[in-house]
Amino acid sequence: MRDERGYWYLLTGFVIGIVLGLVYAWLISPQQYKDTSPASLQPEFKDQYRAMIAAAFVATGNLPRAEARLQLLDDQDVVRTLTEQAQLTLAEGSSPTGTTHPGRRELSAPGPGSRFVGSCSRAGRNLDPHR
Amino acid sequence: MRRWILFFIVVLLGITVGLLYGWVINPVKYVDTTPANLRSDYQTDFVLMVAEAYQAEGDLDLAARRLALLGDSPPAEIVRGAMITAAQIPYADSDQELLSLLASDLQTWNPAPGAPQS
Numbered sequence: 061m062r063d064e065r066g067y068w069y070l071l072t073g074f075v076i077g078i079v080l081g082l083v084y085a086w087l088i089s090p091q092q093y094k095d096t097s098p099a100s101l102q103p104e105f106k107d108q109y110r111a112m113i114a115a116a117f118v119a120t121g122n123l124p125r126a127e128a129r130l131q132l133l134d135d136q137d138v139v140r141t142l143t144e145q146a147q148l149t150l151a152e153g154s155s156p157t158g159t160t161h162p163g164r165r166e167l168s169a170p171g172p173g174s175r176f177v178g179s180c181s182r183a184g185r186n187l188d189p190h191r
Numbered sequence: 192m193r194r195w196i197l198f199f200i201v202v203l204l205g206i207t208v209g210l211l212y213g214w215v216i217n218p219v220k221y222v223d224t225t226p227a228n229l230r231s232d233y234q235t236d237f238v239l240m241v242a243e244a245y246q247a248e249g250d251l252d253l254a255a256r257r258l259a260l261l262g263d264s265p266p267a268e269i270v271r272g273a274m275i276t277a278a279q280i281p282y283a284d285s286d287q288e289l290l291s292l293l294a295s296d297l298q299t300w301n302p303a304p305g306a307p308q309s
Contacts, residue, residue, distance in 0.1 A: 073201040081209015090219040095230040102223040116240035119247030
């Protein structure tokens, strides 16, 4: 008796294989969930990261280092993002990192004429945040 | 019998193609991650930020709360890990001193109620 089922079973098997492979690759064992960059952080953690950058900047006055750190977050408009976060934080009356220092410019973005500009190397610091 | 062998061969071929697509060509892209998932050099820079702020603020509880963003490990342990990475990169001596100072202070820190345990 001649088998007339053809080769559709091969296509079926191939599709089943692809589905199994994708389920394993995307759901069961996706690429490692570690070694991420600050740009991939949840928005609220990005806010906390920004606040931490600002707190460190207030402490050190190291503007190039703060700018380099802010670039890690991949914000399209850094100044605008900082300003919006500062306004939100002021409206809430607290800092995302838990700091409450009245009058401290913790989240504000310094302009080119900031008193901190020019003081970056006063402590002999390495300006690259990763060195 | 031959049909079954061919069938399982193409299933395996399909799985291979699926894995290649899912892991290499179009892997899962992670967004909305937490600081605990950051690469170690980014985590170390975050710890350095905490140390820089701590130097000016002198608030060890606040420093510990900030370090808690990096995971459940005790704050002192997080800073020690950062010191190792900082020495490997290497960070400037002044930055390593800041980390060392924070680690030293965290050794003797008594957490306030609700603060991360050392």
